[in-house]
Amino acid sequence: MSILTVKTTPFADQRPGTSGLRKKTTVFMQPNYLENFVQSVFDAIGGLSAKTIVLGGDGRYFNREAAQKILKMAAANGAAKVIVGQGGLLSTPAASCVIRKYRTDGGIVMSASHNPGGPKEDFGVKYNIANGGPAPEAVTEAIFECTRAISEYRLLDAPDIDLDALGETRLGDMSVVVIDPVADYEELMHGLFDFDAIRALFASGFTMRFDAMHAITGPYAQSILTGTLGAPEGTVVNAVPLPDFGGGHPDPNPVWARELMDLMFSDAAPDFGAASDGDGDRNMVLGRHVYVTPSDSLAVLAANAHLAPGYEDGLAGIARSMPTSAAADRVADKLGIGCYETPTGWKFFGNLLDAGKATLCGEESAGTGSNHIREKDGLWAVLLWLNILAVRREPVADILKSHWAEYGRNYYSRHDYEGIDAAAAATLMDDLRARLGSLPGTVSHGLTVVSADDFAYTDPVDGSRSEKQGIRIGFEGGARAVMRLSGTGTEGATLRVYLERFEPDPAKHDLDPQEALAAIAAAADEIAGITARTGRSEPDLMT
Ligand code: G1P
Ligand code: ZN
Numbered sequence: 001m002s003i004l005t006v007k008t009t010p011f012a013d014q015r016p017g018t019s020g021l022r023k024k025t026t027v028f029m030q031p032n033y034l035e036n037f038v039q040s041v042f043d044a045i046g047g048l049s050a051k052t053i054v055l056g057g058d059g060r061y062f063n064r065e066a067a068q069k070i071l072k073m074a075a076a077n078g079a080a081k082v083i084v085g086q087g088g089l090l091s092t093p094a095a096s097c098v099i100r101k102y103r104t105d106g107g108i109v110m111s112a113s114h115n116p117g118g119p120k121e122d123f124g125v126k127y128n129i130a131n132g133g134p135a136p137e138a139v140t141e142a143i144f145e146c147t148r149a150i151s152e153y154r155l156l157d158a159p160d161i162d163l164d165a166l167g168e169t170r171l172g173d174m175s176v177v178v179i180d181p182v183a184d185y186e187e188l189m190h191g192l193f194d195f196d197a198i199r200a201l202f203a204s205g206f207t208m209r210f211d212a213m214h215a216i217t218g219p220y221a222q223s224i225l226t227g228t229l230g231a232p233e234g235t236v237v238n239a240v241p242l243p244d245f246g247g248g249h250p251d252p253n254p255v256w257a258r259e260l261m262d263l264m265f266s267d268a269a270p271d272f273g274a275a276s277d278g279d280g281d282r283n284m285v286l287g288r289h290v291y292v293t294p295s296d297s298l299a300v301l302a303a304n305a306h307l308a309p310g311y312e313d314g315l316a317g318i319a320r321s322m323p324t325s326a327a328a329d330r331v332a333d334k335l336g337i338g339c340y341e342t343p344t345g346w347k348f349f350g351n352l353l354d355a356g357k358a359t360l361c362g363e364e365s366a367g368t369g370s371n372h373i374r375e376k377d378g379l380w381a382v383l384l385w386l387n388i389l390a391v392r393r394e395p396v397a398d399i400l401k402s403h404w405a406e407y408g409r410n411y412y413s414r415h416d417y418e419g420i421d422a423a424a425a426a427t428l429m430d431d432l433r434a435r436l437g438s439l440p441g442t443v444s445h446g447l448t449v450v451s452a453d454d455f456a457y458t459d460p461v462d463g464s465r466s467e468k469q470g471i472r473i474g475f476e477g478g479a480r481a482v483m484r485l486s487g488t489g490t491e492g493a494t495l496r497v498y499l500e501r502f503e504p505d506p507a508k509h510d511l512d513p514q515e516a517l518a519a520i521a522a523a524a525d526e527i528a529g530i531t532a533r534t535g536r537s538e539p540d541l542m543t
Helices: 026-028 033-044 063-076 092-101 137-149 182-193 195-203 216-228 258-264 294-305 327-333 350-353 378-392 396-407 420-434 518-526 530-534
Strands: 002-007 023-024 050-059 083-089 105-108 122-129 150-159 167-171 174-178 209-210 272-276 283-287 290-291 317-321 340-342 360-363 367-368 409-420 447-454 473-474 480-485 493-503
Touching: 023 026, 023 216, 026 033, 026 122, 033 063, 033 122, 033 137, 033 150, 050 063, 050 092, 050 480, 063 083, 063 105, 063 150, 063 167, 063 174, 063 272, 083 092, 083 150, 083 294, 092 105, 092 122, 092 182, 092 378, 105 378, 122 137, 182 216, 182 396, 195 378, 209 258, 216 378, 258 272, 258 283, 258 290, 272 378, 283 294, 283 378, 283 396, 290 294, 290 396, 294 360, 294 367, 294 378, 294 409, 317 327, 317 350, 327 396, 327 409, 367 378, 378 396, 396 420, 409 530, 420 473, 420 480, 420 493, 420 530, 447 518, 473 518, 480 518, 493 518, 493 530, 518 530
Parallel strands: 050 083, 050 105, 083 174, 209 272, 317 340, 317 360
Antiparallel strands: 002 150, 023 122, 105 122, 167 174, 272 283, 283 290, 360 367, 409 493, 447 473, 473 480, 480 493
């Protein structure tokens, strides 16, 4: 087996976004595209010589081929060992767990998360560092610099290895260890939650539906919920991961997980419903006839985490991304613990978790997690909910209502304008940014602007600074609108508008969120000129 050094030229579009590099699958499949990016990752981290890394993906189209290629490149770059999930599979949280458990130097996750998969859809590659978390900006920028200068990559000239057989094999001088993708993760969950209490809950007749959306969480949910915890057969649906996720959009929100939504609002609704995304790091949670927003879920989990053994000593602090609602802040306040507001993307939580400043983290985009790993974790959130339900034995709707009665309700919604013209989107943001100083005092739809800024963040641990992380418009009375452009899309631009309003009065906690937020949405539209500039009178998606 010989090491090939292959000449190549840079691709201009390999800057990692909010979560790794995501492109159309056909872009990734063109000659040298994947190879350039992977070699750049290796170069940016100082080479792979004698290192051990983890490799796995969400099973989408091109996963296996990419895994074989990355293994041969790792071998040619001098890696000592690659730990790879059987079949080339690992959920994002499981990859983070394995990186940490075996104290490896990092890992590569092949995923475009909740983006659809298939030959005409999306593929992605992200690099995680030794703490198990997404590479911070300094690393992703270094990777990008390498992609701009790359002239060759290294590849072992060898046959494909058998990714389905568990155990150790060799690829040139490198060891390849194929592991069960579920076992280490399940062991970690077992240590955090009271599995006996959850088993007793199911034994008492508690019913649940978990929609794996034909994505990676299927095998994890089957093994843990149906296998270990004794949930009835049929609890986990769409459990077999498919390369195109069954043609669906593996994003657990009320629109893309419509089937689950419909069930949970029907007479046949089980007690609890949940779904996860393409790579298993997102979650959606529902009770009978009630949808729990991710922002509320973070707050409820924070207020009740002590009911689970892994968190019985309390929380060090809570961190949330800036556009996420302030519901969790109220819990942190009451608990007298730290509360952190970070830019969008899980990579900003890593330092806070490593430094022991935060225990729970969350994002409005269906991401919740804790210090057990360094990624958000869909099934973990579902298990924490189950542990809380097993102790409190109350319906989800009652838990939510009493939470609001105690802390007040943060009405919240995100409006997405997808696939808009990238130049128009950039102009909209630039113009708004230029007018920030003059916005206070403006009255729109009965709301007076009291503050307007562009969110910038200084990491309290390493002092690194991130600018232009979202425009915030604050209104008199505490309502706000936030606007930012998505960093994960692969076509045109997506404008995200985040709307929020606090309501302390329990007598007013039963409004439809869209009604409760209508004036703020109209004001945001007028102030930013969304309809005028994008030609869209309605968002494509409201979550
Ligand atoms: C989106 C979400 C963000 C999340 C990211 C990766 O990023 O908004 O919270 O961390 O996906 O799952 P965006 O497309 O907004 O840049
Ligand atoms: Zn994901």
